[in-house]
Amino acid sequence: MSSKANQEPLLHITKRRAMPWQAAWAVRIGSIVFALIICAIITMAATGLDPMSVYGTMLDGAFGSERKIWILGKETAVLLIIALAMAPAFRMKFWNLGGEGQVLIGALVTAAMMIYLGERLPNPILILLMFVAAVAAGALWAGIPAFFKAKWNTNETLFTLMMNYVAIQLVAYYIIIWESPKGSGKVGVINQATEAGWLPRIGDFQYLLNIIIVALVTIGIYIYLKYSKHGYEISVVGESQQTARYVGIKVDRVIIRTLLLSGAICGLCGFLMVSGTDHTITTTLAGGRGFIGVLVAWLAQFNPGAMVFASLLLTVLTRGASEISTIYGLNQSFGDILTGIILFCIIGSEFFINYRVHFRKGVGRRVDGGSKPAAVAETAGDDPAEKETGKEGADV
Amino acid sequence: MFDLIAFIPRAIVQGIPLLYGCTGETISEKAGSLNLGIPGVMYVGGICGVIGAFLYEQSCGGHVNGFLAITIPLLSCLLGSLLMGLLFAVLTVTLRANQNVVGLAMTTFGVGFGNFFGGSLIKLTGSDVPSIALSATSRYFSRGLPFAGDMGAFGKVFLSYGFLAYAAVIIAFITAYVLKKTRTGLHLRAVGENPATADAAGINITRYKYLSICIGCMIAGLGGLYYVMDYASGVWSNDAFGDRGWLAIALVIFTLWRPNIAVFASFLFGGLYILYLFIPTGTDLAVKELYKMLPYVVTIIVLILTGMRNKRENQPPESLGLPYFREDR
Numbered sequence: 001m002s003s004k005a006n007q008e009p010l011l012h013i014t015k016r017r018a019m020p021w022q023a024a025w026a027v028r029i030g031s032i033v034f035a036l037i038i039c040a041i042i043t044m045a046a047t048g049l050d051p052m053s054v055y056g057t058m059l060d061g062a063f064g065s066e067r068k069i070w071i072l073g074k075e076t077a078v079l080l081i082i083a084l085a086m087a088p089a090f091r092m093k094f095w096n097l098g099g100e101g102q103v104l105i106g107a108l109v110t111a112a113m114m115i116y117l118g119e120r121l122p123n124p125i126l127i128l129l130m131f132v133a134a135v136a137a138g139a140l141w142a143g144i145p146a147f148f149k150a151k152w153n154t155n156e157t158l159f160t161l162m163m164n165y166v167a168i169q170l171v172a173y174y175i176i177i178w179e180s181p182k183g184s185g186k187v188g189v190i191n192q193a194t195e196a197g198w199l200p201r202i203g204d205f206q207y208l209l210n211i212i213i214v215a216l217v218t219i220g221i222y223i224y225l226k227y228s229k230h231g232y233e234i235s236v237v238g239e240s241q242q243t244a245r246y247v248g249i250k251v252d253r254v255i256i257r258t259l260l261l262s263g264a265i266c267g268l269c270g271f272l273m274v275s276g277t278d279h280t281i282t283t284t285l286a287g288g289r290g291f292i293g294v295l296v297a298w299l300a301q302f303n304p305g306a307m308v309f310a311s312l313l314l315t316v317l318t319r320g321a322s323e324i325s326t327i328y329g330l331n332q333s334f335g336d337i338l339t340g341i342i343l344f345c346i347i348g349s350e351f352f353i354n355y356r357v358h359f360r361k362g363v364g365r366r367v368d369g370g371s372k373p374a375a376v377a378e379t380a381g382d383d384p385a386e387k388e389t390g391k392e393g394a395d396v
Numbered sequence: 397m398f399d400l401i402a403f404i405p406r407a408i409v410q411g412i413p414l415l416y417g418c419t420g421e422t423i424s425e426k427a428g429s430l431n432l433g434i435p436g437v438m439y440v441g442g443i444c445g446v447i448g449a450f451l452y453e454q455s456c457g458g459h460v461n462g463f464l465a466i467t468i469p470l471l472s473c474l475l476g477s478l479l480m481g482l483l484f485a486v487l488t489v490t491l492r493a494n495q496n497v498v499g500l501a502m503t504t505f506g507v508g509f510g511n512f513f514g515g516s517l518i519k520l521t522g523s524d525v526p527s528i529a530l531s532a533t534s535r536y537f538s539r540g541l542p543f544a545g546d547m548g549a550f551g552k553v554f555l556s557y558g559f560l561a562y563a564a565v566i567i568a569f570i571t572a573y574v575l576k577k578t579r580t581g582l583h584l585r586a587v588g589e590n591p592a593t594a595d596a597a598g599i600n601i602t603r604y605k606y607l608s609i610c611i612g613c614m615i616a617g618l619g620g621l622y623y624v625m626d627y628a629s630g631v632w633s634n635d636a637f638g639d640r641g642w643l644a645i646a647l648v649i650f651t652l653w654r655p656n657i658a659v660f661a662s663f664l665f666g667g668l669y670i671l672y673l674f675i676p677t678g679t680d681l682a683v684k685e686l687y688k689m690l691p692y693v694v695t696i697i698v699l700i701l702t703g704m705r706n707k708r709e710n711q712p713p714e715s716l717g718l719p720y721f722r723e724d725r
Binding site: 013014015046095097148152153154155157158159161162163165166169170172173174176177288291292294295298329330331332333334335336337339340341343344347348350351354355 | 430432483486487491492493494496497498500501502503504505506507508509510511512515516519634639642645646649681682683685686688689692693695696699700702703704712717721723
């Protein structure tokens with residue numbers, strides 16, 4: 001015990017100054033390569049297939065034909081817009097896990113107007129109304145938790161999470177009311193004959209309009225976060241609420257305003273999905289992308305440009321996974337496993353970007369073999385003197 | 397007519413997986429780790445138990461030994477959830493990654509893992525229905541007390557469950573006792589409230605966080621095992637477990653981080669979860685969907701009320717969700 005107490009720890013960890021961005025990206029790309037190698041090994045072990053041909057098939061599934069590339073673009077756009085919606089809130093350290101519900105509620109309102117107002121209004125007015133209503137509904141769905149967070153500091157992570165299920169059940173309720181044909185449990189394509197409330201398509205490209213709108217939102221969010229006064233206030237509140245109050249920022253107002261924006265963009269996403277591409281509504285419309293969007297926003301460190309790549313990467317994975325599931329008869333969920341492994345590796349790699357690990361000089365003297373950081377504390381017990389040695393070790 | 401004697405046992409069997417998940421999550425939250433990977437962990441726990449039971453049933457060729465039929469799935473379930481717990485702990489404690497992000501990634505991974513191996517096993521058995529049935533081993537899990545049938549309503553309400561159901565209640569009470577009355581529990585709570593102070597007092601933060609996350613995940617994993625082996629009588633079908641994992645996390649707030657309250661609250665939630673089956677709505681299927689909203693709405697209301705009343709002992713652990721880095725001060 002006493003010999004251990006006088007040891008320097010085997011390794012200790014300090015925070016880095018900002019790593020040059022080239023090096024940071026090298027670490028991230030390295031982690032993705034590492035993840036792909038692990039995935040290849042797992043693929044081989046679990047299925048006995050040649051991993052290279054599996055990867056080849058995945059790329060083929062994502063980029064293989066013009067149609068596949070369009071679908072890839074459409075799916076990427078959906079994931080990207082959800083991630084963009086999350087970004088301002090996360091910048092403020094407000095964990096909005098309610099993207100799923102906010103998208104659904106926007107979609108629900110859109111579908112309702114298509115069904116009830118379909119033939120009564122001229123199309124441009126209808127679409128405009130649908131847009132406004134969907135955005136308002138999404139904003140409301142995010143605004144409720146934000147209001148309670150700002151007023152009474154309720155836990156937003158859990159509140160927004162619960163709001164998802166309220167939205168899902170609401171959609172399930174209306175699906176049964178609207179179901180057509182009766183008893184099918186599905187809404188079916190809304191206004192198939194009249195195409196009332198359908199977004200116009202540009203030329204022959206069904207998905208192009210959605211992609212353009214999402215691209216505009218990307219630019220808008222970039223400017224909003226980087227150059228506007230609001231964006232600045234968001235970062236200050238995210239860094240320290242005390243500081244924000246001290247410089248005269250009204251924190252509760254910033255919270256509510258930012259969440260209204262976040263929800264509004266999610267509502268817009270629901271509108272685009274129902275009116276632009278799907279023309280129907282299901283409870284799985286968002287399909288977990290409310291959560292994946294959180295991961296995209298975080299992986300990209302709230303940088304809208306990087307979000308484009310992150311959402312493209314994850315969409316390629318999902319599309320590729322559905323391709324291998326049909327070709328090799330694998331289960332669709334294999335893609336979730338691969339996505340999970342890649343995410344774990346990228347998440348883990350952030351550590352090496354933000355911290356530096358120092359090894360003790362002369363590792364041969366190793367006694368405790370503590371490979372965990374803060375291993376000092378393991379032997380420290382209650383003796384304050386031992387704490388001192390730990391601190392000294394950290395200063396070397 | 398509302399049939400209470402039929403309702404209570406069904407509410408309880410619905411509540412047991414939630415109780416496991418809630419107890420596990422409470423342990424890790426009390427040490428400051430908001431583990432949103434619990435839904436994934438429960439899937440992994442369930443499927444690992446199924447894999448264990450499947451391999452055992454294949455290898456024993458019809459002669460099922462009761463002891464092995466229980467231990468093998470149980471151990472493989474615990475091992476699977478332990479590995480998930482270690483993953484979370486390494487990423488959030490050692491590598492200091494954001495807990496919410498890791499948790500969500502773990503849920504994606506865990507649900508995918510469960511459905512992938514579930515799907516593969518279903519294909520291996522070559523059955524026509526998209527599910528896998530392990531009735532031989534499951535019989536041992538769901539066996540109630542032998543005299544329960546003779547005791548009428550009392551037997552049905554209190555004695556008709558498999559051993560994992562009673563284990564859930566016992567584990568919850570033990571957890572409540574340990575957290576509240578023992579030194580270990582005090583240290584654990586100190587780590588969750590203010591790790592810097594706990595560190596200064598000589599408490600080993602890393603060890604407490606690792607242990608609480610791993611034990612929490614193992615307990616939560618049992619919830620998945622109970623669901624497949626007992627509640628679903630050994631039938632695994634993909635996505636059947638549904639959103640119970642999230643509901644378990646909701647239950648933690650609902651019970652204000654107290655596992656002894658969770659015992660009753662989980663039965664209440666189980667009841668709310670299936671209430672729509674018992675409320676006579678006639679042919680109006682749509683309204684049933686609205687009743688399914690109840691557990692979530694109730695959780696939201698509790699969340700708001702505890703926030704408004706702002707009593708110190710009802711608040712979440714103070715450092716919940718925050719990483720701890722000693723040199724950060």
